[in-house]
Amino acid sequence: MSPVEPPVTSPTDLAAAYAALADPVSAAGRARPIAGGTDLMVALTGELGAPPATVVDLWRLDSLRGITLDGDVLVLGALTTYTDIRRSTTCGEHLPALVQAAMTIGAAQIQNRGTLGGNIANASPAGDTLPVLLAADASFILGSVRGEREVPAEAFWTGYRQTALAPDELVLRIRIPLRSGREMRFRKVGTRRAQSISKVVLGLAWRDHGEMPDTTGPPGAWRDVRLALGSVAATPIRARATEAVLEGRFPTPETADLAATTLADELHPIDDVRSTAEYRRLVAARIVHRLIREAGGW
Amino acid sequence: MTTYHLTVNGAPAEVDVPGMRRLLDVLREDLALTGTKEGCGEGECGACTVLLDGAPVDACLVPVCQADRGDIRTVEGLAAPASSPGAPAALDPLQAAFLVTGGAQCGICTPGMLMAGRAYLDAGGGPDHDAIREAIAGNLCRCTGYTKIVEAIALVAGAHP
Amino acid sequence: MTTRTESLHALVVAPGTIAPGRVRPAPPRRREGPAKLTGTALYTDDIVVPGAWYGATLRSADPHATFIALDLDPAFDWSRVCVVTAADIPGENVVSSIKSDQPILVPIGGTIRHHAEPLALLAAPDRSTLREARGRVTARTVALPGVFDPLESDHTFASYTIGAGDDIEAAMARAEIVLEGEYRVGHQEQLYIENNAMIAVPTEGGGVTVTGSLQCPYYLHAALKRGLGLDDAAARVIQAETGGGFGGKEEFPSVIGLHAALLARKAQKPVRMIYDRHEDISATTKRHPAIVRHRTGVTADGRLVAQDIEIIMDGGAYCTLTPVVLSRGALHAGGPYRCPDVRIRARATRTNTPPNGAFRGFGAPQTEFAAEVHLDRLAERLGLSPLDIRRRNLYHPGDITPTGQVLRDSVAAEEVLERAAEASEFVRLRARTADARRRRAGSGSLPGSALRTDRERRASGIGLALAWHGAGFTGSGEIKLASVASIELTADGRVRVLTAATEMGQGTNTIFPQLVGEALGIPDDAIDLAPPDTAEVPDSGPTVASRTAMVVGGLLIKAARRLRGTVEAATGGSFAETAADYARQHGPTRIDQKFEPYPDSTTFDDELYRGDAYPAFGWAACVVQVDVDLDTGEVQVNEVVAADDVGHVIHPVLAEGQVEGGTLQAIGYATIEEIKLRDGRYLNDRLATYIIPTALDAPRISTILVEAPFHAAPHGAKGIGELPMDVGAPAVVAAIADATGVWITDLPASPERILAALTGRPDVAGPRPGESEPALPPAR
Ligand SMILES: Cc1cc2nc3c(=O)[nH]c(=O)nc-3n(C[C@H](O)[C@H](O)[C@H](O)COP(=O)(O)OP(=O)(O)OC[C@H]3O[C@@H](n4cnc5c(N)ncnc54)[C@H](O)[C@@H]3O)c2cc1C
Ligand code: FES
Numbered sequence A: 001m002s003p004v005e006p007p008v009t010s011p012t013d014l015a016a017a018y019a020a021l022a023d024p025v026s027a028a029g030r031a032r033p034i035a036g037g038t039d040l041m042v043a044l045t046g047e048l049g050a051p052p053a054t055v056v057d058l059w060r061l062d063s064l065r066g067i068t069l070d071g072d073v074l075v076l077g078a079l080t081t082y083t084d085i086r087r088s089t090t091c092g093e094h095l096p097a098l099v100q101a102a103m104t105i106g107a108a109q110i111q112n113r114g115t116l117g118g119n120i121a122n123a124s125p126a127g128d129t130l131p132v133l134l135a136a137d138a139s140f141i142l143g144s145v146r147g148e149r150e151v152p153a154e155a156f157w158t159g160y161r162q163t164a165l166a167p168d169e170l171v172l173r174i175r176i177p178l179r180s181g182r183e184m185r186f187r188k189v190g191t192r193r194a195q196s197i198s199k200v201v202l203g204l205a206w207r208d209h210g211e212m213p214d215t216t217g218p219p220g221a222w223r224d225v226r227l228a229l230g231s232v233a234a235t236p237i238r239a240r241a242t243e244a245v246l247e248g249r250f251p252t253p254e255t256a257d258l259a260a261t262t263l264a265d266e267l268h269p270i271d272d273v274r275s276t277a278e279y280r281r282l283v284a285a286r287i288v289h290r291l292i293r294e295a296g297g298w
Numbered sequence B: 001m002t003t004y005h006l007t008v009n010g011a012p013a014e015v016d017v018p019g020m021r022r023l024l025d026v027l028r029e030d031l032a033l034t035g036t037k038e039g040c041g042e043g044e045c046g047a048c049t050v051l052l053d054g055a056p057v058d059a060c061l062v063p064v065c066q067a068d069r070g071d072i073r074t075v076e077g078l079a080a081p082a083s084s085p086g087a088p089a090a091l092d093p094l095q096a097a098f099l100v101t102g103g104a105q106c107g108i109c110t111p112g113m114l115m116a117g118r119a120y121l122d123a124g125g126g127p128d129h130d131a132i133r134e135a136i137a138g139n140l141c142r143c144t145g146y147t148k149i150v151e152a153i154a155l156v157a158g159a160h161p
Numbered sequence C: 001m002t003t004r005t006e007s008l009h010a011l012v013v014a015p016g017t018i019a020p021g022r023v024r025p026a027p028p029r030r031r032e033g034p035a036k037l038t039g040t041a042l043y044t045d046d047i048v049v050p051g052a053w054y055g056a057t058l059r060s061a062d063p064h065a066t067f068i069a070l071d072l073d074p075a076f077d078w079s080r081v082c083v084v085t086a087a088d089i090p091g092e093n094v095v096s097s098i099k100s101d102q103p104i105l106v107p108i109g110g111t112i113r114h115h116a117e118p119l120a121l122l123a124a125p126d127r128s129t130l131r132e133a134r135g136r137v138t139a140r141t142v143a144l145p146g147v148f149d150p151l152e153s154d155h156t157f158a159s160y161t162i163g164a165g166d167d168i169e170a171a172m173a174r175a176e177i178v179l180e181g182e183y184r185v186g187h188q189e190q191l192y193i194e195n196n197a198m199i200a201v202p203t204e205g206g207g208v209t210v211t212g213s214l215q216c217p218y219y220l221h222a223a224l225k226r227g228l229g230l231d232d233a234a235a236r237v238i239q240a241e242t243g244g245g246f247g248g249k250e251e252f253p254s255v256i257g258l259h260a261a262l263l264a265r266k267a268q269k270p271v272r273m274i275y276d277r278h279e280d281i282s283a284t285t286k287r288h289p290a291i292v293r294h295r296t297g298v299t300a301d302g303r304l305v306a307q308d309i310e311i312i313m314d315g316g317a318y319c320t321l322t323p324v325v326l327s328r329g330a331l332h333a334g335g336p337y338r339c340p341d342v343r344i345r346a347r348a349t350r351t352n353t354p355p356n357g358a359f360r361g362f363g364a365p366q367t368e369f370a371a372e373v374h375l376d377r378l379a380e381r382l383g384l385s386p387l388d389i390r391r392r393n394l395y396h397p398g399d400i401t402p403t404g405q406v407l408r409d410s411v412a413a414e415e416v417l418e419r420a421a422e423a424s425e426f427v428r429l430r431a432r433t434a435d436a437r438r439r440r441a442g443s444g445s446l447p448g449s450a451l452r453t454d455r456e457r458r459a460s461g462i463g464l465a466l467a468w469h470g471a472g473f474t475g476s477g478e479i480k481l482a483s484v485a486s487i488e489l490t491a492d493g494r495v496r497v498l499t500a501a502t503e504m505g506q507g508t509n510t511i512f513p514q515l516v517g518e519a520l521g522i523p524d525d526a527i528d529l530a531p532p533d534t535a536e537v538p539d540s541g542p543t544v545a546s547r548t549a550m551v552v553g554g555l556l557i558k559a560a561r562r563l564r565g566t567v568e569a570a571t572g573g574s575f576a577e578t579a580a581d582y583a584r585q586h587g588p589t590r591i592d593q594k595f596e597p598y599p600d601s602t603t604f605d606d607e608l609y610r611g612d613a614y615p616a617f618g619w620a621a622c623v624v625q626v627d628v629d630l631d632t633g634e635v636q637v638n639e640v641v642a643a644d645d646v647g648h649v650i651h652p653v654l655a656e657g658q659v660e661g662g663t664l665q666a667i668g669y670a671t672i673e674e675i676k677l678r679d680g681r682y683l684n685d686r687l688a689t690y691i692i693p694t695a696l697d698a699p700r701i702s703t704i705l706v707e708a709p710f711h712a713a714p715h716g717a718k719g720i721g722e723l724p725m726d727v728g729a730p731a732v733v734a735a736i737a738d739a740t741g742v743w744i745t746d747l748p749a750s751p752e753r754i755l756a757a758l759t760g761r762p763d764v765a766g767p768r769p770g771e772s773e774p775a776l777p778p779a780r
């Protein structure tokens, strides 16, 4: 069906954006923000759920752009596009897994418009940056007329396409603590090589004792293990049982077997139009097995 | 309705339309530039690709409010306009290359392909086929198998070392 | 392919003409290329029609139901919109096709047979009124139980038996080895990038002119006459620039064209009926899913002794072209191989899913996929190479097909196979992949558990396939069709070609002037093409079955030769020099050339399925190299060598384009294109879920064009459009098997199916083609 054209305002400062979003008496109903529009514009036909009644355009909020280092925290504005991430030497140096994720999203046209904030707020279980953000212990700065607050990524996605955002609240910035000795791997299994939605996507992070001044123990053992996955549950998730069995272990064949088995038990994906539950479970486990194999060099 | 100021193929254009109207509809319906095509309306096919401030975007996913004061290039802006009425238009080298290699069959993906290819060339892209394939991966073609499209872009890229 | 190195900068081109002032390189550039490249070509949705209304189709949501009533919300002002129901149809409520089973709109009290079935039509002066009106109409229905499995259906659209009958058991008993196998393929969407689109304009006296995206103007013309009760002149069909068809715009345009025309006639306004992608995928025809069973007997040295083949195709809810698709599928089911005893039994049944229809290859890709994979499995069983088993069995001149047709000339199975194998270094590469497979198996690191990975992550494989494809219509089709193509010498001395053959990217507009120009001895750019408009051009038959170059092109050459003869006899000079004088003296001259049966062809018996099924066959071989990710089952197709025999190459660039495009469509079919169904509804009904290959998924394709001319056609051409579609999928599956050691019997050979086979866990694969997805779990 042809798309609807709801009313839109294009504020140029945050206060005006907050006010537009907070206006509860707009006759047409609550306003929805639009960033790059690569998810929201698709909703305008109304075939995939009710289209927004009114829209607040964030595109001119330049304070939400930019990739910077704040001490040992990497800070990305919510309007950072995938193209920005790919071009950022800061990201390339400190969080290459995020660059890898950005490279797999859509293709050039989508990467030029789609934003990190949009990926987060859209809350699709298949959002490709989300496992990276989870595995990197990211947190999000949210803002509204009531002020700003920080929510850890872990607590952000509360249910299928549901988030901790209040209806009038915006994602402003993404903060990612940089940890010494952290290794991170990203892997996406999609439907094809571009313009591809994930069947399984995951981020695996760990710290190697040898690189860490603050721990003791044999070099090579894994610490602070994070395993985050997308497209295997109603939200992006952390696989805590698998993390627990990996914690403190060496990347040996036994560890890989144990992690793969634990992960397969821990996941409860579903069949859908893109893949089967069993494929997702199996592939997630095999990828983790492979990553441990590669890290262990056996 | 709001008035939006665009530069389309180098010429100023003013439209008085709802801000959430898709740039695609503004081009095709309000500005009668039907060279830009709609294949899906969902960002999947790239037939609607135009350059917005030099970057390829899917015009079906950009509300016109976000293109306000933007510089837009469409397929109609590729060939140099005819020097006199009735005279032939001078094709952009990329258009000419498509004609040579056979990069356009049914032609429906062609305007979008040309714009994605043009953006790649403008950014200094070279004749490496894999890089070209990545640059046009957001543009679906069902007729050509892509081979002759990639060849056309490589031909132009190779002509400007 | 050679690299072309022409200077590009000097090229100055006006729309509609070939570069002036330059020495023309042979072959000519695509005729409508400049218009397409500059954005001035007008596709249907680009055409501005002042005052046109917007049309929409109200569809069923039930796969099978009785249509009780259409409720219009009384609170809505219906005077602002036009509503058309079955009661408004002035002619017969039938979409004209092989059978008369499909209604244009389901009447009240009638039966709804699929979930996207049209129930009523709406038109409004603007889109927002239309949208609102759509929200105010509801269809009341009473659900009926649906049939979704073609094996469970009790309604058969068509069935055929070819060959040996009951003797097959005796023949099979003579074989030293017998192998059975079942192969399944699912739906495939044509996925032309331009969606179906029509604009209907009412004309005085109750007529209607429909302009749209279509392959066969005269199919829609016939449908309009019947459905609207119009005569030849009152129904007029014009083809707009068409953004791809692949069979998807063969018979379906009759449906959307009738709908637009009915709305225009009732509203007395022009009506635009433009599908969006979601509607196009949900409601239009697809390639028929099929189940193909083989039982094959061979000698120990790999010679075919007996083939017993059973084919079941899913026709969907209505007959459309199913009998002809099934027939072509059955006629090609044995593959291009000599076999003394063959029995082919084929049937197509009805299910409560949207009707399936024409798609490049027309039944043959389904059955030849099965034939080729089965042959490879036989080779594996016998320890023969895929190349050798084919060499031992492929058709040579003088061989006899299952219908009793003697293959006389133009048999190039061997040549395409050898050329493809040689160019791809098949033997050398396969030795290497076989070594690697053996090494992996012997490495001792075989995963003991499905959750464990092997040391090597990737495996490479190479596969080949061989196919034949009957050129032109099946059996007596061309004789019944009696197409006409015309050439006119206009009063001002120009030559004009008049056919109903349409351009949709394959190059009709470019090759016809080439063929006619050569026959007349004048340059191709001195020849004009009449617009594809039923008011101007004769019925030269549909633009399908790879028949355009062979049949219509052949008619044009004959017409041109006659015209040349007439002019040269009268003037005593060459046509090129004297045609203008002749035209001045005699006025316009038009030659109508009607199809005549090819000499030496025996007629085909449509009842017994005996005789010459096709005037000639085209031959294709394809070698594919893949990498398989052993962790995930993902396949990357890297290289393809395609060798296609097209009889005579009219235009190498266009011919290569057909091979490359068809090859990628076949690779998509083989690897990622899939429609899952639940209760007869397509789940992959958007471009975000129906996946086709992008430029990054596409392999490098090298094309070898082979010429084994068909002597009964004046130029020897046999058509090319469909050949590459037959070989791609089995070659991919063979390459996957070469890489991994597992045979995938269902298409697409998705990562899910590959991983299921690799790990021995069928639940990883999900339902087979033809099986329904499990019911949804209760909402969380
Ligand atoms: C063809 C195509 C391919 C795609 N491929 C991928 C892919 O490979 N991987 C992937 O993960 N995604 C993919 N996507 C989805 C999409 O591009 C991403 O999710 C993208 O990051 C969304 O960002 P956006 O700025 O475009 O969001 P928008 O569409 O502008 O917004 C998305 C949602 O988030 C809300 N929102 C946006 N910004 C904010 C904010 N700052 N604060 C609060 N709410 C906000 C909006 O209200 C809306 O509900 C694809 C989409 C398309 C059309
Ligand atoms: S129409 Fe915009 S991407 Fe398909």
Ligand code: FES
Residues within 6 Å of the ligand: B103, B104, B105, B106, B107, B108, B109, B110, B140, B141, B142, B143, B144, C193, C243, C244, C505
């Ligand atoms: S040329 Fe037809 S889709 Fe690309």
